[in-house]
Amino acid sequence: MNTELTKGFVDFIDDNRLQSLIHDTKEDPAVYREILKKSLSKQPLTVEETAALLAVESPEGLNEIFETARELKRSVYGNRIVLFAPLYIGNYCTNDCQYCGFRRSLRTTVRHTLSDEELVKEVKSLEDEGHKRLILVYGEHAKYTPEFIAHTVKLTYGTKSGNGEIRRVNINAAPLDIEGYKTVKAAGIGTFQVFQETYHKETYAKYHPHNTQKSNYLWRLNAMDRAFEGGIDDMGIGALFGLYDWRFEVLGLVSHAIHLQKTYGVGPHTISFPRIQPANGLDLNLPYAVSDKDFKKLVAILRLAVPYTGLIMTARESKAIRDEVMEFGVSQIDAGTKLEIGGYNKEREGVEQSIEEEQFQVGDTRSLDEVIRWLLTRDYIPSFCTACYRVGRTGEHFMEFAIPGFIKRFCTRNALLTLAEYLEDYSSDLTKEEGYKLIDRELAKMPEGDEKKSLMERLGKIRNDGTRDILY
Ligand code: SAM
Ligand code: SF4
Secondary structure, eight states, X not given: OOHHHHTTOOOOOOHHHHHHHHHHOOOOHHHHHHHHHHHXXXXXXXXXXXXXXXXXXXXXXXXXXXXXXXHHHHHHHTTEEEEEEEEEEEOOOSOOOTTOTTOTTOTTSOOOBOOHHHHHHHHHHHHHHTOOEEEXXXXXXXXXXXXXXXXXXXXXXXXXXXTBOOOEEEEXXXXXXXXXXXXXXXXXXXXXXOOOBXXXXXXXXHHSOTTSGGGOHHHHHTHHHHHXXXXXXXXXXXXXXXXXXXXXXHHHHHHHHHHHHHHHSOOOSEXXXXXXXXXXXXXXXXXXXOOHHHHHHHHHHHHHHOTTSEEEEOTTSOHHHHHHHGGGTOOEEEOSOOOSXXXXXXXXXXXXXXXXXXXXXXXXXXXXXXXXXXXXXXXXXXXXXXXXXXXXOOSHHHHHHHSTTHIIIIIIHHHHHHHHHHHHHTOOHHHHHHHHHXXXXXXXXXXXXXXXXXXXXXXXXXXXXXXOXXXX
């Protein structure tokens, strides 16, 4: 470990304490019911309280956890699901993470970084599908400097196709230093995501060989602290489930969220909980693979522990799992996902995708239109909203929950407007029909008055006058 890099950093993960909480906490109905009440009043849970929920194994206890998570999700987020797509910029990587199809020792991986011209093509393909929100993804390599990342962000924002434009660019890249974060922030990024992979130090060392940049656990653990110092208050954390005991990772994520909230007054904007997927050249024997049953439990417990943090479930998961788990607290999903470098344009041109360029296999291979239709028939509002961030309602995430009526006034109405834009510009006939049915159902739920009248006027403008991007 490079001690220079770790000097002055904070280790807020006490492995022994988390381990004993997992082993010594027993299921107790009186205790977990009190905790569920606390969750319903939208208060974040402590690490100990989270451990008490993890200890619940009885069918009735689990049912109570699922029911409460479902109710909390509805009361905090309503029925919106935000949609995005990942865009892989380059898969050169100097790390050797044992679970990843991009790791340097894998000679069969075809390496490529999108040229400007290729990036523009990818962005246009995504815009032509109807996407408005992207997350740009990079391997860890000297090529992918903060200046390069900032360049790709600006190019993405600057690329338009017809009515299409990308309105929010998030990043998933190697942790940067404070100056680096300042550079990418200046390019107008939304969330900067870094996943710790595993919070368990011994396991971390096992999967990240010591002669690689990523082997420095504390440099990565404090990635979000440096991001905040660099001016980014929109932070995404995550763990890669399957490397170690999933209960330990949940406690790690909650400890991380508490650390950020306590130190900076801002909790993480999002938490991701990818499960390891089969990857090119991956022959991992995973003693800690997470079953579907435990996966559902971990999502529900995360929802209860961090009520104000968005939960992201990616297309690594299959349609069936997404269908089942979404209602327990997921607020964002990706759709129409292609992981091959240049994959969106290839899809458009009918070229076959190649596994040698993918980081791992996608579980949900449906198109954006199919995913939207599925959400609509399940009574979710698919949303491409980026309003708060763009009109300067800063601290958006906090306001979304702290101000009574905020969701009704802004989130639901903006979600319906962005849905109408999608239906007019990109959807299939079938999806359009389902989409307008949902909009009618949502309008029927709203009380008569100026807010509803104004929304109906704007929906009319989108439908009949071709007006776009009219947000609240
Ligand atoms: N290279 C940067 C890093 O490692 O932080 C950022 C991009 S990396 C491509 C994004 C994330 O993909 C990793 O943080 C890891 O959690 C996840 N990942 C890697 N291999 C995976 C696999 N086989 N299945 C599922 N997720 C995987
Ligand atoms: Fe590289 Fe990230 Fe894959 Fe590790 S997870 S090999 S750092 S791309």
